[in-house]
Amino acid sequence: MSTLSFHDVRVRYGSHTVLDDVSLEVADGQTVGLVGESGCGKSTLARAAVGLAPLTGGQILLDGRPVPNRGRRPVQMVFQDPYSSLDPRMTVGESLAEAMPERLGRTARQAEIARLLALVHLDAARAADLPVRLSGGQRQRVALARALAARPQVILADEITSALDVSVQGAVLNLIRDMRRDLGLSMLFISHNLAVVRYVADQVAVLHNGQIVEFGPTAQVLGAPRHDYTRHLLAALPGAVPLKEQM
Ligand SMILES: Nc1ncnc2c1ncn2[C@@H]1O[C@H](COP(=O)(O)OP(=O)(O)OP(=O)(O)O)[C@@H](O)[C@H]1O
Ligand SMILES: [Mg+2]
Structure with a gap:
């Protein structure tokens, strides 16, 4: 079992509080989509889990223990730009x-x-x-x-299809779904494309002003959002219509 949990995570750069007591659970074998407008702290949250962003408060635990960041690293991050x-x-x-x-x-x-x-x-x-x-x-x-x-238990995928042609995005997303099924990986999947999130995520978390404003099953959050901010975001982000309807 591999559950990655963020507890009251706070990250501050100077006087700018990027993450303000963020709590979120990526449960065993689940894929959590993380959405929110540019600059809201999505990458910072993922980076904090692998020691690339400094915590000013809270903790990030893998199955109840601090995430090891030396030796075999059970939490692995994949970045947006495959060229660099x-x-x-x-x-x-x-x-x-x-x-x-x-x-x-x-x-x-x-x-x-x-x-x-x-x-x-x-x-x-x-x-x-x-x-x-x-x-x-x-x-x-x-x-x-x-x-x-590294034979990881958790993958943090940060906009991994954003730099790809639409024609190959689908193949990479299918691969992600296969990997989750065959390897039982837990995944935090960051994307600003809602069609992509709808396709891969079991649950969706919405980050706004450094806080999670909505979290729930994908169909509920994207189909019947409870918060005004989520509705506003859904209208603004690409892919607001289901994948099937885009073809
Ligand atoms: N090393 C850093 N030093 C100072 N400020 C930083 C640093 N890293 C990130 N920030 C700031 O933290 C905020 C959140 O950045 P982050 O990269 O997490 O956003 P994001 O949600 O991933 O945005 P995008 O969708 O554009 O990738 C931004 O205002 C950014 O300028
Ligand atoms: Mg980012």
Whole structure:
């Protein structure tokens, strides 16, 4: 079981309080969509969970204990831009090997690289390629495989399809759904695209002025929002109509 829970999380930069007592639970095997306007603190919340943003209050726990941020890291973040998140001088195989928590012998390492590439539906021969040979969607798959190399319990996905062409977004989203089903991962999925959130998330949290103003099942929050702010946001963000109707 792997539940990531945020308890009264506060992050302040100078006099600017970005997160103001945020409490949120990403329950075992669930995908929580996190939405809110630009600058409301979505990335900061995810970054705080992996030690990349400093907490000024509260705590973030994995199954009731502080999230380990050295050695094998059970909480892994995937970022928006697959062009800057991979080292251009490393082959795909080298990138994946570097992310593995323990040093493996050559044969075991090769087998693990092949396993990771298969998980993200890439051909094993891609291991020899440099990122420049890959499309944006393929790079984002490698970034996901890198995160999976640590055998994480929780994935924090921060706008991972925003930089991709619409034509490959769907494939990456299907991959996310497969990963959750096959690996039992818990996921915090940040996106400003409501169609995308509707497609992947079990629950949705709405962040506004540093606080969670609404949290509940996806169909309820996006279909019958309780708060004025959520209604306002739904009208302003892309993808407010269901995926099916967009095709
Ligand atoms: N390292 C930092 N130092 C100072 N301020 C920061 C820092 N990181 C984030 N902020 C501020 O915190 C606020 C929230 O930023 P954050 O990146 O979490 O927003 P976001 O919801 O992810 O926005 P977007 O949808 O545009 O990605 C912003 O006002 C930003 O300027
Ligand atoms: Mg962000």
